[in-house]
Amino acid sequence: MSGGPNQQRSMSALLDVDDLRVTFPTRSGLIEAVRGVSFSLGRERLGIVGESGSGKSQTGRAIMGLTPPQARISANKLAFDGIDLLAVSPRERRALRGKRIAMILQDPKYSLDPVMSIGRQIVETLRTHEKVGKAEARDRALAMLEAVQIRDPARVFDLHPHEVSGGMGQRAMIAMMLIAGPEMMIADEPTSALDVTVQLDVLGILDRLVSERGMGLIFISHDLRLVSSFCDRVIVMYAGKVVEQLKASELGRAQHPYTRGLLNCMPRIGFERHPLPVLDRKPEWAA
Amino acid sequence: MTAAIAIDGLEVIFDRFRALKGVSLEVRSGESFGLVGESGSGKSTLLRAIAGLAPVASGSITVNGKKLGPRRDKAFYREVQMVFQDPYGSLHPRQTVDRLLQEPLAIHGFADGEKRIQRALDEVGLGSGFRFRYSHQLSGGQRQRVAIARALILEPSILLLDEPTSALDASVQAEVLNLLEEVRRRRKLTFLMVSHDLAIVTHMCERLMVMQGGEAVENLTAAQLVAHRVTEDYTRNLLRASEGFVRTA
Numbered sequence: 354m355s356g357g358p359n360q361q362r363s364m365s366a367l368l369d370v371d372d373l374r375v376t377f378p379t380r381s382g383l384i385e386a387v388r389g390v391s392f393s394l395g396r397e398r399l400g401i402v403g404e405s406g407s408g409k410s411q412t413g414r415a416i417m418g419l420t421p422p423q424a425r426i427s428a429n430k431l432a433f434d435g436i437d438l439l440a441v442s443p444r445e446r447r448a449l450r451g452k453r454i455a456m457i458l459q460d461p462k463y464s465l466d467p468v469m470s471i472g473r474q475i476v477e478t479l480r481t482h483e484k485v486g487k488a489e490a491r492d493r494a495l496a497m498l499e500a501v502q503i504r505d506p507a508r509v510f511d512l513h514p515h516e517v518s519g520g521m522g523q524r525a526m527i528a529m530m531l532i533a534g535p536e537m538m539i540a541d542e543p544t545s546a547l548d549v550t551v552q553l554d555v556l557g558i559l560d561r562l563v564s565e566r567g568m569g570l571i572f573i574s575h576d577l578r579l580v581s582s583f584c585d586r587v588i589v590m591y592a593g594k595v596v597e598q599l600k601a602s603e604l605g606r607a608q609h610p611y612t613r614g615l616l617n618c619m620p621r622i623g624f625e626r627h628p629l630p631v632l633d634r635k636p637e638w639a640a
Numbered sequence: 641m642t643a644a645i646a647i648d649g650l651e652v653i654f655d656r657f658r659a660l661k662g663v664s665l666e667v668r669s670g671e672s673f674g675l676v677g678e679s680g681s682g683k684s685t686l687l688r689a690i691a692g693l694a695p696v697a698s699g700s701i702t703v704n705g706k707k708l709g710p711r712r713d714k715a716f717y718r719e720v721q722m723v724f725q726d727p728y729g730s731l732h733p734r735q736t737v738d739r740l741l742q743e744p745l746a747i748h749g750f751a752d753g754e755k756r757i758q759r760a761l762d763e764v765g766l767g768s769g770f771r772f773r774y775s776h777q778l779s780g781g782q783r784q785r786v787a788i789a790r791a792l793i794l795e796p797s798i799l800l801l802d803e804p805t806s807a808l809d810a811s812v813q814a815e816v817l818n819l820l821e822e823v824r825r826r827r828k829l830t831f832l833m834v835s836h837d838l839a840i841v842t843h844m845c846e847r848l849m850v851m852q853g854g855e856a857v858e859n860l861t862a863a864q865l866v867a868h869r870v871t872e873d874y875t876r877n878l879l880r881a882s883e884g885f886v887r888t889a
Contacts, residue, residue, distance in 0.1 A: 404809040404810065404811065405780075405809055519679075548678035548679055548836065549678070549836065549878065549881035549882060550678065550877055550878065550881045551678075552881065553881050553885060556885050557885075557888070560885075560887060575809065575810065576810075577810075578884055579884050579885060581884075582884035582885040582886070583884075583885045614811065615810060615811065618810055618811050618813070618814035619810050619813075619814070619839065620814075620817070620837075620839040620840050620842070620843035620844075621839055622838060622839050622842050622865065622866055622879070622882065622883075623866045625843075627821060627843075628817075628818035628821060628822070629814040629817055629818055629843070630814070631811065631814045631815050631818065632811035632814070
């Protein structure tokens with residue numbers, strides 16, 4: 354693996370977010386989707402959990418630089434490895450995206466190019482960011498496909514996205530995102546479109562690659578239980594704000610009523626409760 | 641012994657693809673029965689075949705003692721109603737809630753529509769304030785409540801539920817599951833519910849069938865599943881997967 358992280362850097366934060374705000378203008382006024390989110394990420398697995406409209410995806414998109422143009426972003430600090438992401442030119446931002454910061458989206462059906470073979474898409478990513486010859490790029494793409502546990506990489510290389518299953522597509526997506534050797538990865542609901550058993554395979558691959566390469570991972574999901582079984586640390590968001598930050602292993606000791614309610618309201622095998630406890634949303638949570 | 645739904649050797653074939661390969665099933669009257677499986681297992685196809693929405697090649701379906709032919713009559717739909725997965729796709733975008741609920745009443749010639757609409761909305765916890773709204777003015781959970789109200793308004797005895805909460809947030813899911821349990825208890829309904837989520841099925845159902853590739857893998861009671869007394873490897877895998885990610889060192 355090229356450019357392994359040196360020890361000193363791995364101690365300091367990879368990403369620093371302080372008071373991030375994302376505002377959308379609408380006909381009925383401004384809507385703040387993200388309202389003052391602060392956290393930092395080292396070379397660890399961080400989960401961001403929340404329900405629809407909590408601002409979790411917009412937080413990830415703002416870091417990646419994929420916020421829609423009509424929205425306004427502000428922050429005291431939004432820095433990746435010391436680079437102020439709000440001050441850099443679009444060109445520098447593009448150079449970071451894909452090379453040093455990668456993103457996986459929910460459904461490979463929509464995030465892969467339907468008219469390009471899987472292999473060509475991976476090669477394209479690599480050659481955008483590194484000067485490599487065609488033959489070498491192909492070899493590295495094949496090696497990457499093997500690393501995401503695709504059994505017959507040479508065959509899959511020439512397939513188009515519609516010819517592969519969801520789980521295979523998501524592995525190809527991971528291969529494409531990792532080929533340029535990013536230091537940070539944002540995964541937005543990477544397994545929600547997959548069947549449960551496939552979901553675990555894909556998570557296993559992601560987990561191994563992230564820890565082998567010493568990457569920082571932001572795992573965005575609505576599934577609090579899945580996230581806590583996968584991540585080191587969890588941030589819980591509600592109405593655009595962080596309501597609680599805690600170690601994944603200490604989820605059982607969550608303090609905030611929203612976190613506890615979210616944990617409680619899901620049916621669990623072996624814990625019979627009729628009716629299920631429902632969330633009693635308090636206005637002060639959003640205040 | 642009355643069976644609300646009895647299915648015997650059901651085959652469904654789309655062109656040359658066998659989506660259901662001779663599935664048999666019996667759901668007792670008043671029971672809540674779950675169908676579990678991954679995508680492509682045929683669980684939704686089975687539900688749709690009962691509702692008359694899938695091409696049945698052979699086998700028989702009997703509902704409340706009456707064997708179904710290739711076409712469903714009106715009386716069938718008074719007995720059997722369905723709630724679909726996607727509350728965004730299953731409500732007409734240009735009809736108000738009132739109009740949506742009137743449609744089944746008009747088809748079946750009910751005279752006391754006014755009263756029934758009031759009652760149906762109250763029953764699903766929406767109240768009359770929602771009556772003249774369009775579906776885009778409702779949240780996902782509210783839409784699913786409207787879909788349930790529409791299914792209940794004809795007072796059926798059987799509800800077919802196709803992943804009724806998988807498009808909803810966890811907290812809203814809990815509310816909708818509670819509502820479904822409550823109407824079942826109050827109206828003594830029979831449920832046949834499809835889900836990919838073992839936890840939801842064990843919560844809602846007394847018995848369940850695990851499906852894979854168009855075939856039944858095994859039949860279980862919820863209690864057997866909770867106690868992990870399963871015989872098939874496939875079911876064991878599903879159970880393990882439902883417990884979340886486990887890091888292998």
